Amino acid sequence: MALLISGFCLLTVTERTTKAKHIQFVSGVSVIVYWLSALLWDFIIFFASCCLVMGVIKYRKFDIYVTDYHILETMLIFTLYGWSAIPFVYLISFVFSGNTSAYIKLLLLSYFSGTFGFLIGEIIENKKLTSISNTTRTVVHNSLLFLPNYNLAKCVSQYTTIYKMKILCTTLKKHPIYLNCSKENTEKNIYSLEEPMIGKYLIDMSSAGFIFLLLIFFWETTSWRLRTFLNQCIYFGIYKRYRKDIVSKELSGQSEDEDVQNERKRILEQPQELLDSIVLIKELIKIYFKCPAILAVKNISLAIQKGECFGLLGFNGAGKTTTFQILTGEASPTSGDVLIDGFSITKDILQVRSRIGYCPQFDALLEYMTAQEIMIMYARIWGVSEHQIELYVNKWLNSLELESHADRLINTYSEGNKRRLSTAIALMGRSSVIFLDEPSTGMDPVARRLLWNTVTKTRESGKAIVITSHSMEECDALCTSLAIMVQGKFMCLGSPQHLKNKFGNIYILKVKVKTKDKLEDFKRFVTTTFPGSVLKHENQGILNYYIPSKDNRWGKVFGILEQAKEQFDLEDYSVSQITLEQVFLTFANPEKASSDDENEVP
Ligand SMILES: Nc1ncnc2c1ncn2[C@@H]1O[C@H](COP(=O)(O)OP(=O)(O)OP(=O)(O)O)[C@@H](O)[C@H]1O
Numbered sequence: 001m002a003l004l005i006s007g008f009c010l011l012t013v014t015e016r017t018t019k020a021k022h023i024q025f026v027s028g029v030s031v032i033v034y035w036l037s038a039l040l041w042d043f044i045i046f047f048a049s050c051c052l053v054m055g056v057i058k059y060r061k062f063d064i065y066v067t068d069y070h071i072l073e074t075m076l077i078f079t080l081y082g083w084s085a086i087p088f089v090y091l092i093s094f095v096f097s098g099n100t101s102a103y104i105k106l107l108l109l110s111y112f113s114g115t116f117g118f119l120i121g122e123i124i125e126n127k128k129l130t131s132i133s134n135t136t137r138t139v140v141h142n143s144l145l146f147l148p149n150y151n152l153a154k155c156v157s158q159y160t161t162i163y164k165m166k167i168l169c170t171t172l173k174k175h176p177i178y179l180n181c182s183k184e185n186t187e188k189n190i191y192s193l194e195e196p197m198i199g200k201y202l203i204d205m206s207s208a209g210f211i212f213l214l215l216i217f218f219w220e221t222t223s224w225r226l227r228t229f230l231n232q233c234i235y236f237g238i239y240k241r242y243r244k245d246i247v248s249k250e251l252s253g254q255s256e257d258e259d260v261q262n263e264r265k266r267i268l269e270q271p272q273e274l275l276d277s278i279v280l281i282k283e284l285i286k287i288y289f290k291c292p293a294i295l296a297v298k299n300i301s302l303a304i305q306k307g308e309c310f311g312l313l314g315f316n317g318a319g320k321t322t323t324f325q326i327l328t329g330e331a332s333p334t335s336g337d338v339l340i341d342g343f344s345i346t347k348d349i350l351q352v353r354s355r356i357g358y359c360p361q362f363d364a365l366l367e368y369m370t371a372q373e374i375m376i377m378y379a380r381i382w383g384v385s386e387h388q389i390e391l392y393v394n395k396w397l398n399s400l401e402l403e404s405h406a407d408r409l410i411n412t413y414s415e416g417n418k419r420r421l422s423t424a425i426a427l428m429g430r431s432s433v434i435f436l437d438e439p440s441t442g443m444d445p446v447a448r449r450l451l452w453n454t455v456t457k458t459r460e461s462g463k464a465i466v467i468t469s470h471s472m473e474e475c476d477a478l479c480t481s482l483a484i485m486v487q488g489k490f491m492c493l494g495s496p497q498h499l500k501n502k503f504g505n506i507y508i509l510k511v512k513v514k515t516k517d518k519l520e521d522f523k524r525f526v527t528t529t530f531p532g533s534v535l536k537h538e539n540q541g542i543l544n545y546y547i548p549s550k551d552n553r554w555g556k557v558f559g560i561l562e563q564a565k566e567q568f569d570l571e572d573y574s575v576s577q578i579t580l581e582q583v584f585l586t587f588a589n590p591e592k593a594s595s596d597d598e599n600e601v602p
Contacts, residue, residue, distance in 0.1 A: 114149030504578030
């Protein structure tokens with residue numbers, strides 16, 4: 001039984017740690033539906049296994065458990081045990097982060113709570129041991145009653161004893177002295193609440209099942225509020241009191257960047273209704289209260305409108321994923337609030353969850369399903385009507401070219417295909433805002449283009465998209481506005497073009513010189529005509545220059561190069577603007593960028 005029951009933690013732990021459960025909640029599955037459906041399925045497996053056990057008992061001729069309708073009594077004991085033990089395993093599984101360790105530890109717990117619990121119970125009930133006080137007896141006995149395996153062990157042992165006694169009393173002509181074969185004793189109802197009958201243990205198992213389920217629902221629905229309360233009122237309260245210097249310096253929310261500062265002012269000064277935004281982040285702070293405390297998000301404010309694709313850029317550890325986790329209701333904020341479609345994540349997390357689509361950084365897929373099955377499941381969760389489901393799912397499989405893999409188990413997919421599927425699941429829902437955490441990781445260039453097209457179409461349909469990516473090309477292609485995050489703070493904010501105009505003080509000139517003789521002359525020409533220019537790269541007559549844009553308008557640069565084309569026998573040339581990547585490097589790594597600047601464009 002311990003082997004079987006402990007196995008029911010495997011899926012629940014896997015779905016929680018891979019975030020597949022979170023994605024289901026985000027897609028609209030309620031806590032009650034999630035846990036009751038898990039319980040129903042596991043109970044069916046448990047019941048089928050019990051039927052097999054009964055078959056073995058019958059085959060081995062343990063008649064006491066099967067003859068004279070005893071099979072129903074035995075099945076009742078097993079059924080009530082399953083009812084209490086499965087939710088018990090679910091509840092305990094919350095403390096584990098790996099399914100294998102959870103299985104082994106729960107197996108040991110079930111086994112020892114059955115055997116040692118039974119032994120301890122016997123010792124406690126032994127009235128001859130006068131050294132044990134009555135209070136200790138009551139406390140230990142009542143505690144043991146919460147363990148399903150103890151109740152099962154007691155039921156089976158007492159059931160066996162009672163029926164063996166009844167058989168001996170009816171078959172033996174002369175009763176041994178230890179047998180009480182009085183009519184009163186042999187005709188006692190086995191379900192009586194008195195010792196040594198089993199009624200008490202059956203009632204305990206039935207009520208324990210309810211209690212464990214209630215505790216699971218309570219934990220799932222209020223743990224968020226509890227964590228938010230602890231974070232905001234207790235930990236942060238203490239932190240603010242003792243680390244005033246850090247709070248005023250790092251968490252004030254003031255920014256040197258004009259756009260970031262203006263956005264903050266707009267959000268704080270204007271009423272929320274006037275902002276008309278689908279995502280509204282107000283002075284969001286996240287501190288991981290470890291030793292030392294990690295300031296992951298340092299007072300950011302932002303409004304995202306419908307039909308906007310907002311990009312969150314930053315180096316590893318900048319705080320992007322933490323921000324995403326808060327926005328999707330996975331992590332609780334330390335201070336500040338986020339409104340999604342007008343609902344606050346600190347107060348209405350359930351409303352928030354049903355309005356978002358989420359593709360986490362690591363794929364949260366149920367790997368024992370096929371792509372078709374998982375997408376049908378999510379389509380049903382999103383409320384797509386049964387006759388439209390096939391069309392709907394095929395449309396999304398099609399949009400990311402997953403049809404050829406649709407009938408294969410997800411655990412056989414490549415990383416890139418898993419990423420495509422995760423993104424398709426996030427996009428397919430009827431959510432108002434979609435969060436994509438590095439969606440194109442591991443995708444080939446064709447898949448990436450497909451993803452970009454699909455994301456753009458989704459954005460154009462009126463949804464808001466928030467994306468993190470390490471690909472500047474991707475952000476340039478997709479984002480209508482973006483922010484670069486460094487050490488938890490926004491360093492700049494605006495459309496890609498705005499940022500390039502604002503921070504790009506160089507042009508990139510690429511030239512191919514036909515004849516070698518004129519190469520050195522051309523180099524001298526560039527150095528004198530564009531003071532401050534730097535030759536970045538040279539290879540077989542192809543020169544790559546950075547030239548300062550200050551005092552050099554586009555027209556002037558092109559005019560000069562048109563003249564130089566004939567003079568220096570240039571085969572071809574191009575002048576382009578600074579790329580987003582160069583803007584990113586300037587912000588994300590100021591020290592490196594400034595040293596680069598010194599070297600490159602004085
Ligand atoms: N659960 C956690 N406990 C403690 N610190 C954490 C936790 N999660 C993140 N951090 C810390 O918070 C900071 C921000 O991390 P986060 O994962 O948000 O960065 P990121 O920008 O998403 O990085 P990446 O690009 O690598 O995904 C880092 O210093 C990280 O070490």
